[in-house]
Amino acid sequence: MSDPLQNVTQIRNKRPKQQRSVELLQRFRRASEIEAPTEVPYLIKGWLAPRSLAVLYGAANVGKTFLALDIAHAVSRGASWGGCRVQTAPVLYVTLEGGAGFDKRVAALENPCFWVLSAPLSFTDPRRDPTFLAEAIEDLEEEAGPFGLIIIDTLARAMSPGDENSSQDMGRLIASAEMLKERTGACVLLIHHTGKSAAQGARGHSSLRAAVDTEIEVTKEDGSHVIEAEATKQRDMPRGTIFRYRLSERILGKDQDGDDISTCVVERAADGEEPRRAKVKGKAEIALQALHTAIERHGVQRTGPDYPDGRSVTKEQWRSCAELHGLFEGLEHESAKRTFNRAIGELNDKGLARSFNEIWWLA
Template identity: 30%
Template sequence: MEAHANDSPGWGGKFNFEKLGKRRAAIEPQASGPQSEIKSRFSLIWAHDIGDEDNHKEWIIRDIFGAGEFSYIVGQPGAGKSMCATDMACHLAAGWDWHGFKVKKPSFVLYIAAERAKLTRRRIKAWRKKHCFSDDLPVLVVSGYMNLTDGLEDAKEIISVIEQAEGECGLECGLIVIDTLTRVFGGGDQNASKDMTRLIDAVSLIQETVPRAHVSVIHHTTHAGTRAKGAIDLDGAVDVSFMVGPKGGAVVLENTGANDGKEGDLMAYEFESVTLGKDDEGEWTTAPVLVPVSLPDTNGKGLPPLSKSHKDILEIARELMGDKEEPVPGQLVREAYYTKYPNKDRETLKRGYSRAIKSLKDRGLVDASDGFVSIIEGH
C-alpha cells in the first residue's frame, strides 16, 4: 500500500451533512448586462449582453472532462474502460489530480454501475486501500435496473438522487458515469437513430438540471475496434470521445476527438491486484487498481502516437493521390475531412484540421505548401 502525494487541496475528510438546498439558479453564470424580458422556459441572452463568464472553459479534470459536457469511453470488452473511469471518479472525489491532469476541487461523483455493480464496489474499495484513503469518499454507486430509452422517468430519478446526495455530502456533482450504455438501453436498437436519440434526450435532461456535471458513458466498440458501436448520433452528441486499448505493451487512453482540448494518447497504465480479504470459503478476494506507466513510443521518434485526425488526413490524402502519387489540392483534403464529422460545427473542424496538418508537417509525414498536400515518400 502507498499513500498518495498530491499538491491539490483535496477532499476535506468527513461529510458535513449540511444541506445545499435548491441552488440551481446560483450555478448558472449571470450575464453582466440586462437580461431579455422575453418569456420562455429556455435560457435567453442577447449577443451584446454576453459578459465575461464564457471567456474561460471550466474543467472538471483538466484536458479530460469539461464541466457540463458529454463524453464516451469506448473499447473492446476487457480493455479497461471501467477501471479507467473508476480511477477518475475516485481521484475527482478525493480532490486529487488525475495522474498529471489538474483537478481544481473535489466533487461528488455519481457512478451508475448498471453492469457488474459488485465488481465496481470492490474496485473502489481496492482504490481506497491502495492509496491509504480512510476518509469519506463522495462517490455514490447506483445499481439496479435502469432504462434511459423508455421515457424520462429514470433520468428524473437520477436527478433526484443527485440532489439528495449533494445535500448529504455538501459537494456539487462534478461527474456522472454511466457504465455501460448497453445496460441502460433497455430493449432499444443501438443501431437505430430513434433509439439512440432517446438515450441522448435522457442525458440532456440530466445535464440541464445538473449543469456543472460532466456525463461520461462507458460503451463498446464495433468488432473492428475503430469506433463506438451503434448509431452515429452518439458521436454527434458527445463533446469529446475516448478510446481505451492495448498499445506498446500497456493500456492507453486516447482522446479520439474533441471540440477543444488535447487529442491523441493521454496516458498509459497497467493493472495491479489488491487483496481485499477472504471469502466464505477462505479464498483471498482481490480487485484491480490502475497504475500509470510511461506512454509507449510507437513511432520511434519519441512523439505521441498519431491521433484520429492525423490518421483521417493521411487516409484521405492517400485515396486522393491514388497510384499517381501526385500532390492534391488542399481544399479537397479539407472538405473530405469535414465530411467525416457531419455533426461537428465548421469552426471546430477548421481548427482541428489546421492543428493536425501542422503536426503532420512537423513530423515530416506530409508536405502542405502552395495549396497542395502530398504524403512524403516512405509514409
C-alpha cells in the first residue's frame, strides 16, 4: 500500500527572527560594493586619530611631557603641529605626576586653552576611577563640547598598584583606556617610559603594543640638543613620520629671592638639523659593519606592523657576516657567542640597530 502522504509537501514554520539578527542582516555588504573612504578623520594628520588608543614613550627626562603638552596645546587651538594639519578639539590633560614643575610648563605656553586634571587615579579597575572619569568628562562636555584628546601622564602612575609586566594588570589598564575611548570618542594618549634597553621599546607587557593604534617613540642622542619623535606604529596611517624638536628655555618671572623662574617649551628643530648619531668602537663597530654587510647580501623586505619599511636579516645571517668581519677571531665558541651578544646589545642601547622576533635591521 502506497504512502498517502508521499506527494504532500511539508510546510516548515520559520522561527521568528530575533531583533539582533535583523539588525545584523541589515549590516551585511557585498565586498565589491565597498569603496575607499575619501575623508579620513584625524586629530593630527599622520599622527593621531579620534577614537583611538595611543602611547608616547621614551627614556626618563627626554622631554615626553613637554612634547605631550605641545600636542595638547596645538589640538586645543587648532594650530598646525610639526607641519601637519590639526583638527580643533577640546583636550584634557590628566597629570598623575603633577606639581610645581608641571604648572610651570603649562604657564609657559601662550594662551593655553586645554583642560587639566591633577588627581590620583588608578586605571586597574575599569569599574571605578576610569568610569568616574568618563562620567566627569561627559558632564564637562556640556560646557566644552566633545573631547578629541585625553592625555594620561603617566601610564605607570595610572597602573598603581598594578605591575606593568603582568598581562592581567596591563590588560585591565588597556580595558580602562578602551572604555574611556569608546565613551568619549577621543584619542586616549598614554605617556610611558622605555625599559632597561631603549631598543626593546615601551616598558612592560607586550600586550600594550598590540592594543594601541599609534605608538610614538621619543629619543635623544648623547651630546645632541635635538629630540626626535617617530611614529613607530600606526594601524591605519603610514608609520615612520618624524618630528624633530629642541627644548627652548622660557623665563616666567622671579621668585621670592629674586632668582629666575624658568622652564622650557617645544621648539621645532630647523630643517636639516639632525640629531648626532651615537658612536661605537671596538667589537660593536665591527658588528655594525657586519650588519650592513648582512643586509646587503641577505636582506629581505618583511611585511607586518612590527617590521621596518626597509630590508632586514635574521640573527644567524648577521652572526655569519660578523664572523667574516673577524669579530670572533681567536675566540672559542662560548666566548664568541658572548662577544656577539654584548656587541648587539650595545648597538641596541645606542639605537643603531632594531629587532623584533630575532629579526634585525639598521635603525
